[in-house]
Amino acid sequence: MTLNKYLREANLVGGEWISADSGEAIDVTNPATGELVGTVPNCGADETNRAIDAASAALAGFASMPLLERVGLLWNLHDALLDNQQSLAELLTIEQGKPLAESKGEIAIGAAYIRWFAEEIRRAKGEIVPAPTNGRRFLVTRHPVGVVGMITPWNFPSSMLARKLGPALAAGCTVVAKPATSTPYSGLAWGVLCKEAGIPKGVVNILTGSARKIGGAIMASPDVRKVTFTGSTEVGKELIRQSADTVKKVSMELGGNAPFLVFEDADLDAAVEGAMISKFRNAGQTCVCANRIYVHANVQEEFLAKLVEKTRKLKVGDGLDAGTEQGPMIDLESMKKVEAMIADATEKGAQIVLGGNRHPRGHSFFEPTILTHTTQNMRVAKEEIFGPVAPVFTFNSETEAIDMANDTEFGLCAYAYTRDIGRIFRLNEGLQYGMIGINSGLITTVEAPFGGVKESGLGKEGGSQGLDDYLDTKYTAVDF
DSSP: OOOTTTOOOSEEETTEEEOOTTOOEEEEEOTTTOOEEEEEEOBOHHHHHHHHHHHHHHHHHHHTSOHHHHHHHHHHHHHHHHHTHHHHHHHHHHHHOOOHHHHHHHHHHHHHHHHHHHHHGGGOOOEEEOOSSTTEEEEEEEEEOOEEEEEOOSSSTTHHHHHHHHHHHHHTOEEEEEOOTTSHHHHHHHHHHHHHHTOOTTSEEEOOBOHHHHHHHHHHOTTEEEEEEESOHHHHHHHHHHHTTTTOEEEEEOOOOEEEEEOTTSOHHHHHHHHHHHHHGGGGOOTTSEEEEEEETTTHHHHHHHHHHHHHTOOBOOTTSTTOOBOOOSOHHHHHHHHHHHHHHHHTTOEEEEOOSBOTTOTTOBOOEEEESOOTTSHHHHSOOOSSEEEEEEESSHHHHHHHHTOSSOOSEEEEEOOOHHHHHHHHHHOOOSEEEESOSOOOOTTSOBOOSGGGEESOBSTGGGGGGGEEEEEEEEEO
């Protein structure tokens, strides 16, 4: 396994690899083994302001680069990702813990996002609006928004940057990015990739360190015109408040609490497969994972038996080990939160039918867990679990299922299994979610807009809509 090429223990500012001004560094550990992977700079406001200056200086040249030249750089970046997929995936697994097969898939979809936006920017057209009088023309044109601040999470440390870098670079924006402290190397690897692809100095800058100091400098700078954030709703709300002082454009991909509805006419085998993919992928640490599984009373017993059988067979282990299907949770604090939620549920009457404990492997491994007799007043119904715990609820009617599904401030993703075509359209109307999967537990794709409603966020990533937040619209009236 060769990782030296992409494991960078330095930050990228203005095309140069730097340390923190203070000389301080942050340890990065492997959640599967507890071993030290390496260190990264503990940067703060001063380094961030220099990165913003570098991005600002690079903006005019990059924004005015001929479109096909910029598209060519994105194609280079796409190819670099796929040419080095194995090494990048191994690095991702070592710092994050997910199975290697999932990491390879993450690198692949990251490359697909870069390719998509390289293609989509060529269709980002303006328009000529008919004027009410002769001798006038109204032009509507689109332009890069400017310097973009990016703050990304630890659960998908590579593809979350791809979703943001792709449209930003395609539009001609420059970037100051802060990857999560738990998984910084997959973010810093993008700096190496961008250099390999020939992207000019200062266009992409990547910093690790204090979220408060780096994020604070990004939010305070009038030169940063847009901020894109993926993470908790609590932090997202604070960033939205901070954005007001400089009236930044923001896009927020925040928390989720996805319902997974299984109706009495569902293909139960397909529903169980979908639940397994949605619930236990990345050890349940995804914003779109099935947080609440609602099953019609007439089929709950059969569905539960199949789900328990499948879940019991999950292979838990180090993500680099062959055949591993569930890796560790990111850290002990995340595991303690899951334990507290299980305790709350059992105190209120829930029953553990599988798992419920720390895994014998130790570290931050947790047993795949299934709860029954769960109710809407439990934390597992109200909060994002972010762990390998599947609470199963019961419903008796379509209306009840929709009401229970919507009983949350979140609105990111929902899933439903049914073969009733009329019901599918009623679910489309009734479910208060930005994304809905019908008879599928895995719906993320570069061609479609990713994003939620309500307190799950603002803006979209992917699809033709994914470019919108990186472009400003200008109107020009021409008399002749």
